[in-house]
Amino acid sequence: MALVHEKLYASPDLMAIDFADYLESIAKTIFYDYQWPLGQIELETDIEPLSLNINQAIPLGLIVNELITNCFKHAFPEGRSGKIRIELKKVGKRRAKLEIKDNGIGMPENIDLKKPKTMGLTIIDALVNQIDGTIEMEKVGGTTIRILFPLPPS
Numbered sequence: 001m002a003l004v005h006e007k008l009y010a011s012p013d014l015m016a017i018d019f020a021d022y023l024e025s026i027a028k029t030i031f032y033d034y035q036w037p038l039g040q041i042e043l044e045t046d047i048e049p050l051s052l053n054i055n056q057a058i059p060l061g062l063i064v065n066e067l068i069t070n071c072f073k074h075a076f077p078e079g080r081s082g083k084i085r086i087e088l089k090k091v092g093k094r095r096a097k098l099e100i101k102d103n104g105i106g107m108p109e110n111i112d113l114k115k116p117k118t119m120g121l122t123i124i125d126a127l128v129n130q131i132d133g134t135i136e137m138e139k140v141g142g143t144t145i146r147i148l149f150p151l152p153p154s
Helices: 002-010 019-034 054-075 119-130
Strands: 016-018 041-047 051-053 082-091 095-102 134-138 143-150
Touching: 016 019, 016 054, 019 041, 019 054, 019 082, 051 054, 054 082, 054 095, 054 119, 054 143, 119 134
Parallel strands: 041 082
Antiparallel strands: 016 051, 082 095, 095 143, 134 143
16 A cells, blocks of 8 residues: 555556556565565566556456465475466556466365455455456466456546
């Protein structure tokens, strides 16, 4: 939340946030906080510049925080090395895609995003609904979470 406020105050438009910059900041902060040995977990980003309103930026920031934190907690057990990839792209004129992917051990088969049984996934589901988005998961070569959401009117 403090990061959102910081980005808002630095923005020329107090109603919009440079979400690409915000996303990079969240990811780097989480990587720093987990203090894994240098190079053990690699961060890869492919982030298009997007300006989002605060009603989208806050829920998306919380989603990204939860997903990246889950990667550190669950995808790379016992000192396993790996990669976390974050992608943010505009899809057409009115939608965007946020994708968080890791090449870790993958989600257990019994995990269903439509019927979440953990607090974290329940929160993610609620936040995705809050931004009128959709969420899907792939469990191939790790885990990929893809969120599609509408862009604010320009």
